[in-house]
Every structure is written in C-alpha cells, then in structure tokens.
Amino acid sequence: MAKSxxxxxxxxxxxxxxxxxxxxxxxxxxVGRNVRRRRIELGMSQTALAQACAITFQQIQKYENGANRVxxxxxxxxxxxxxxxxxxxxxGLGAPKSEVKGAAPTKMERKIDDDTAKIARKIASISDxxxxxxxxxxxxxxxxx
Numbered sequence: 398m399a400k401s402x403x404x405x406x407x408x409x410x411x412x413x414x415x416x417x418x419x420x421x422x423x424x425x426x427x428v429g430r431n432v433r434r435r436r437i438e439l440g441m442s443q444t445a446l447a448q449a450c451a452i453t454f455q456q457i458q459k460y461e462n463g464a465n466r467v468x469x470x471x472x473x474x475x476x477x478x479x480x481x482x483x484x485x486x487x488x489g490l491g492a493p494k495s496e497v498k499g500a501a502p503t504k505m506e507r508k509i510d511d512d513t514a515k516i517a518r519k520i521a522s523i524s525d526x527x528x529x530x531x532x533x534x535x536x537x538x539x540x541x542x
Contacts, residue, residue: 425466432457
C-alpha cells in the first residue's frame with residue numbers, strides 16, 4: 398500500500414475490507430469446539446492452556462467459541478500441548494467440500510459437549526472396574542430409550 402493510499406481507498410480497490418473477508422466459518426467453530434473438548438478431557442483450564450502457549454486466556458475463549466480462527470502454527474502448538482495429532486481438531490467435519498455449510502453450534506450444544514467431556518473424565522477416573530462397567534451399561538441402556 399502506497400503512503401498516499403488511505404484504508405478507504407484500499408478497500409475501494411479490493412472491494413471488501415479485511416474484517417469482511419476474515420469471518421469465521423463452521424470449520425473454525427468445530428476446530429475450537431475440539432480444542433475445548435480435549436482441554437476439558439485433560440482437566441486443563443483455559444488459563445493453563447494459554448500460559449503453555451504464551452497467549453491470554455481470553456484468546457483461548459475466542460478460539461474455543463469459534464470467534465477467531467486458529468492459525469496453522471497455533472493449531473500445531475495446541476496439538477503439542479494437548480498431546481494429540483493436528484488432525485484431531487478436525488474430527489467431526491467429514492470430508493472436505495467445495496464450500497462448508499452449516500450453522501454455528503448453539504450455547505446449549507457447546508455446553509452439552511463440555512458436560513459430556515467432564516462426565517467421561519469422571520467415569521475414566523473410577524478405579525473399580527466392575528462399577529465402571531455397570532455405569533457404562535446403565536448409560537448405554539438409558540441412551541436407547
């Protein structure tokens with residue numbers, strides 16, 4: 398951009414402002430949801446993840462809510478800190494298509510994911526294998542009704 402070009406002139410040349418072209422997509426939302434899911438599975442706070450990545454916990458919140466896109470290098474960093482492969486964060490997206498369509502998850506859908514991860518972590522921490530098996534059987538029976 399030349400010194401004489403104002404931001405408005407640059408916008409007019411390109412047709413769209415930077416903020417208009419950088420909107421998040423359902424893929425960004427799903428990646429953020431999977432970051433949250435793994436963090437909760439590990440019992441890690443947003444603050445702990447943020448400190449490990451040298452960013453603020455507010456930024457973690459923005460990533461997890463799909464408000465901000467996660468760059469490739471940040472995704473790589475999350476994978477290292479959370480102990481998963483990068484592909485983990487794309488779980489649930491299906492095969493890539495020419496254009497991703499779908500609505501962002503509601504707050505209730507995100508809450509269900511968080512609660513489910515917490516419950517799974519608690520079940521995994523039960524040391525009595527018989528009790529754990531009975532609990533899983535009961536949950537499976539309830540889910541079929």
